[in-house]
Amino acid sequence: MARVFSGIQPSGDLHLGNLLGANLNWVKMQHEHDSIYCVVDLHALTLLKDPEALRASTIQLAQLLIAIGLDPEQCILFVQSQVPQHPQLAWLMECTVSYGELSRMTAFKDKSNRDGTKFVSAGLFTYPALQAADILLYDTDLVPVGDDQRQHVEITRDIAERYNSRYGDTFVVPQHVIPEAGARVMDLQHPERKMSKSEEGAGTVNVLDDLKAIEKKFKRAVTDSESEVRFDIEAKPGVSNLLSILAGATGGDPATLADQYEQYGPLKADTAAAVIALLEPIQQRYKELAADPAETERLLRLGADKAEAIAEGVLARAKQNIGLLS
Ligand code: AMP
Ligand code: TRP
Numbered sequence: 001m002a003r004v005f006s007g008i009q010p011s012g013d014l015h016l017g018n019l020l021g022a023n024l025n026w027v028k029m030q031h032e033h034d035s036i037y038c039v040v041d042l043h044a045l046t047l048l049k050d051p052e053a054l055r056a057s058t059i060q061l062a063q064l065l066i067a068i069g070l071d072p073e074q075c076i077l078f079v080q081s082q083v084p085q086h087p088q089l090a091w092l093m094e095c096t097v098s099y100g101e102l103s104r105m106t107a108f109k110d111k112s113n114r115d116g117t118k119f120v121s122a123g124l125f126t127y128p129a130l131q132a133a134d135i136l137l138y139d140t141d142l143v144p145v146g147d148d149q150r151q152h153v154e155i156t157r158d159i160a161e162r163y164n165s166r167y168g169d170t171f172v173v174p175q176h177v178i179p180e181a182g183a184r185v186m187d188l189q190h191p192e193r194k195m196s197k198s199e200e201g202a203g204t205v206n207v208l209d210d211l212k213a214i215e216k217k218f219k220r221a222v223t224d225s226e227s228e229v230r231f232d233i234e235a236k237p238g239v240s241n242l243l244s245i246l247a248g249a250t251g252g253d254p255a256t257l258a259d260q261y262e263q264y265g266p267l268k269a270d271t272a273a274a275v276i277a278l279l280e281p282i283q284q285r286y287k288e289l290a291a292d293p294a295e296t297e298r299l300l301r302l303g304a305d306k307a308e309a310i311a312e313g314v315l316a317r318a319k320q321n322i323g324l325l326s
Contacts, residue, residue, distance in 0.1 A: 001034045002033045002034065002141040003033065003034045003035075003141050003142070003172075004026075004029050004030075004033045004036065004140065004141070004177075005035075005036045005134065005135050005138045005140040005142075006022065006026055006037055006038070006143055006144050006145060007037070007040040007134055008022065008023070008037075008039060008040065008061065008065075009043050009197075010039050010040075010041055010044050010054065010057040010058040010060070010061045011044045011047065011049065011057065011197060012057075012196075012197025013197065013206040013207070013208060014064045014206065014207045015195055015197060015204050015205060015206050015207065016185055016195060016204075016205040016206075016207070016275065017146065017182075017184075017185035017194060018146075018197075018207075019068065019182075019207060019278075020179070020185050020245065020248035020249065021145070021146025021147070021179065021182055021183055021185060022145050022146050023065065023068055024069075024182075024248075025144040025177065025179055026065075026070060026144055027068060027069035027070060029142070029177075030070060030071065030074045030075040033141075033142065035075040035076070036076040036078075036138050036140075036310075037065065037070060037075055037076070037077050038078055038079070038080050038134060039058055039061050039065075039077075039078070039080065039300075040131075040134065041054065041058050041079055041080050041081050042081050042086060042087060042130060043080070043127060043130060043131070046111075046121055046123040046124040046127050047111070047117070047121075047124065048119060048121075058079055059293050059296055059297065060290070062077065062296055062300055063286055063289040063293075063296050064207060064208075064282075064286055065077060066285075066296070066299075067282045067283075067286035067289055068207075068282050072299045072302070076303050076306045077299070077303045078300055078303035078304040078306070078307045079304060082300070082301070083304050083307045083308045083311055085133075085137055085308065085312060086130065086133055086134055086137065087130070087133075088133075088315060089133035089311075089314075089318060090126075090129050090130040090132075090133040092133075092163075092318055093129035093130070093132045093136075094126050094129040096129075096159050096162055096166075097128065097132070097158075097159050101155060101158070102125055102126065102128060102129075105128055105151060105152070105155070106151060107127070107151070107152065108124060108125055108127065108128075112124060112125075114198075128155050128156070131152050132155065132159045132160070135156050135174050136156065136159075136171045136172070136174075136318075137310070137311040137314050137315065138307075138311065138314065139171070139172040139310075139314060140172060140174045141172060141174060142174065142175055142177050143156075143174050143176050144177040144178075144179075145176055145178065146178065146179075146184065146185075147178055147184045148184070148194060149176070150176055150178065153174065153175075153176040154176075156174060157174065160172070160173045161173055163318070163322075167321040167322050168321050170317055170321045171314075171318070179248070180253075181248045181252070181253065181254055182245070182248030185241065185244065185245060185248070186237060186238075187203035187204060188202065188203045188204075188205070188217055188220070188221040188222065188238075188241070189201070189220075189221070190203055190222070191222055191237035191238040191240075192237055202217055202220060205275065207279055207282060207283070208283060208286065211276050211280060214272060214275060214276055214279070215272045215276065217272075218242075218268045218272035218275070219269075219272070221238060221241075221242060221268060222238045223236075223239050223242075224236055224238055224239065227264065229243075229258050229261040229262060229264065229267055230258055231243050231254045231257075239264065239267070240254065242267055242268060242271045243257050243258055245271050245274075245275065246267070246270060246271040246274055249271070249274040249275050249277075249278050250274050
C-alpha cells in the first residue's frame, strides 16, 4: 500500500483553499492508502507567533481536520514538535541542500518580501529542509498538497536523490498529488492572487465563517465587465475561480459546469450554496470537538507515538548511512 504524508501549518484560519486544494484529498486518501498527516507547528515558528495563540491554533487545527473527516483510527494524525526526529533529520537535510537551491524558493521570496515582515528568520530560509525531513521520515510515496507546494515537493525529491547517491539508498523519492479542481483557489476580491491565511477579509472564505457571511462574500465576489460564463483563467480569473470552487465542492469539472450558466448571479448563488452545504456539517462537528480539548490532546499524543515508531527507524538508517554513530 502506498504511504501518504502531508502537513499544514497552524497559523491563521483554515480556509476554502486549504480544504479544496489539500485537506479534502487527505480525507479521501486515508481510506485508500497508509496515511500520515501532521500539524506542522515547527514550521509556524518561522514567522513570529504569540505562544498562547500558537498552542490554541495547534489544537484548533487538529479539531478542524477531524471535523472535516480525518479519522485517527484510519490515519495517523499528529503534531510535528511531538516527534523529535523531525528537527533531527532536518539538520541532515540542511547539509544536503544548497544555499542556491533554497534561494530559488518562491515561497521564501514571497514571505520575506511581504510588507510588515521586519524580521526574516533563518528558519524561514531553511524551511524546505524541515519540510523534506517531514516527508522523507516516513518513506512517503505520495504527498497531497495544493499547487503552491509543488516546488517544495520537488526540492524534497532532489534532496532525497542526492542523499541516496552520496550515501547509498536511504530514502524513498516521493511524488506530489495535486487535485484537478481546487488546486489553486483564488481570493474572491483579488482573483489574481491565491486565497491565503494572511489575507483577512472579504476575499477569503474561512471554514468557520458564519454561513450568512459566506453567502455575502460570494455575492460580492469580483467577476468582470462581460456577462459570458466561460472557464478561462487568463481572461476571466474571477469567474473561473467561482467555477473551480463549485467544481471542487461538488466534484464536477469547471469547463463543463460553465455550460450550465448564462449569468453571473446564478453561478455565484450556486457556488455559495455548494460551499455552505460542504461547511455546515463541518462546523457542527467542530463545535462538538471544541468542547473537549483534552480528548483532542489525547488523540494527538497517540498519533505522535505511532508516528515516532516509524520515524525512529528511518532516522537511524539516515544517520547510519551518513556516518554518524548510532
Ligand atoms: P498552508 O495554509 O500554507 O499551510 O497550506 C496548507 C495546504 O493547503 C497546502 O497543501 C497548500 O498547498 C494548500 N493551499 C493553501 N492555500 C491554497 C489555495 N489558495 N488554493 C489551493 N490550495 C491551497
Ligand atoms: N509547507 C507546507 C505549507 O505551507 C506545509 C508543510 C510542512 C508540508 N511540511 C509538509 C506539506 C510536508 C506537505 C508535506 O503548506
